[in-house]
Amino acid sequence: MSDESTKATIEVIGLRKRFGPRLALDGMTFTVRPGRVTGFVGPNGAGKSTTMRVILGLDAAEEGKALVDGVPYRTLRRPLRHLGALLDASALQPSRTAHNHLRWLAHSQGLSARRVDEVIEQAGLGTAARRKAGGFSLGMRQRLGIAAALLGDPPVVMLDEPFNGLDPDGIVWMRGFLAELARQGRAVLVSSHLMSELEDTADHLVVIGRGRVIADTSVSELLAEAAGGRVTLRTSAPPRAAQVLHGAGATVLATGPDTLGVTGLPDEEIVALLARNGVPFSQVSAHRATLEEAYMELTRDAVEYRGVPAGEATR
Ligand SMILES: Nc1ncnc2c1ncn2[C@@H]1O[C@H](COP(=O)(O)OP(=O)(O)OP(=O)(O)O)[C@@H](O)[C@H]1O
Incomplete structure (x- = not known):
């Protein structure tokens, strides 16, 4: 990464988007800054994936804009060099080996084949890289998706629910990996519907519900506020x-x-x-509130379906 690119950010400004009658994004606004992990957290259906898809130009918003390095993602000539994203870990060629998949991707983006071995190492794919991706567990698919996201050595990294499908070792690895990306000066946006996954990982939190930002704050500020x-x-x-x-x-x-x-x-x-x-x-x-308590309190009105504790369902 060049020094210039370490200033890179994602800016999301006033996004509004409908799916039929459903308002999925309702004025979504936040900035992802370099050198820290920004947790993008909210209940199921809050709008995390839709926001990320709009950032990548895969979905169009009716209002507002999303900028990567100050411009819309679609206008970037070499997008993988600016933003690496993992959105859907199942989107891969099952008959290709992980190594071949990455080589093909590198070639299509004018990136050197040398990067392939580097990202396989970085994502902890190891010898699995020579196996066909179709037989990968979800955890291995996540790692392959992450390797692909890092191919262009991008200053901005965006991962949708990267903890999904990881075993406990994988979760520990992912936390260290995200912290390292931020330490290198990258802007890192990571979504999750579980605060507990981000608790020891995120430096900053953008909490969303029903398509809008409910809190844009540091972890310590959120805790202090929750303690009241x-x-x-x-x-x-x-x-x-x-x-x-x-x-x-x-x-x-x-x-x-x-x-x-x-x-x-x-x-x-x-x-x-x-x-x-x-x-x-x-x-x-x-009173010391846990981050989980603070999160539940914040998103109470934004949850579409909340599980009913056992025993209460029949009352
Ligand atoms: N293609 C689509 N067609 C219709 N509705 C959609 C579509 N994609 C998303 N939605 C709706 O938009 C809202 C936001 O969905 P989104 O997937 O962005 O939420 P999310 O925060 O990523 O949730 P999850 O954690 O469940 O993935 C939801 O109400 C969802 O049902």
Whole structure:
């Protein structure tokens, strides 16, 4: 990659798209920046694949635009050198070996055959590269798709649900691989409908639901927001504690016989106030939300079909 290309980005600006009566994209807007993994996460049907297809010019939007390196993907003369994408891992020639598939792809794009061996190594295909792709597991297909995406050494990489079909070792490998691509300065966009897959991987999150962006944020910001500054206090003198904290401007709610939920004051300040006023307490803890909780909360209204917990379905 040249220094110039490490500034490359994907810009998605106000995309709107309908499939018949269904509004699949409803003003989708975000930017994928270099040097970090951007997680593109949302429930099934939120519009992840459609957005990626529009970025690649495979689907047309009725409004808005998607730019790669500042121009529409379709106008790039050597697209594989700008953006490498994995959209549908099953799209391959079953009768060809992985190696031949990659050589054919490299040739068609004017890329050197030497790159084929490099990407086979990078994607961890190893000796499987000499086998026919038709017999590959989904995990191996994902790796072949990734090898193909890397052929042009592109500064922008876009992968749709790359964790699908990977075994636990494969998932660990994929996480390290994505982090390495970002460390090399590439802009990396990775979609998933499971926050847990992206939790330790993404530097930045674009959370979507019903065709639009719900949150465009860092992982740490999202966690802080989800915690909502809530503090749990355990005390043998709830009324006295409530009086002191209320007097300092906090909102206090009894959550149990000896516990209070406090908002509006940071935990250190609560400790200092109680100590200064001689109020006994045995625990002061800030609520720590998990990323999964934050995600569920954000996308609650955007889920089309949510599984019903066992036992509730028949009620
Ligand atoms: N070719 C199509 N024809 C009709 N409707 C479509 C088509 N492609 C997508 N949709 C609809 O558009 C919406 C967005 O779909 P999309 O596949 O982009 O979502 P997604 O976030 O990628 O979901 P998933 O995780 O299930 O793949 C959905 O309601 C889907 O049913």
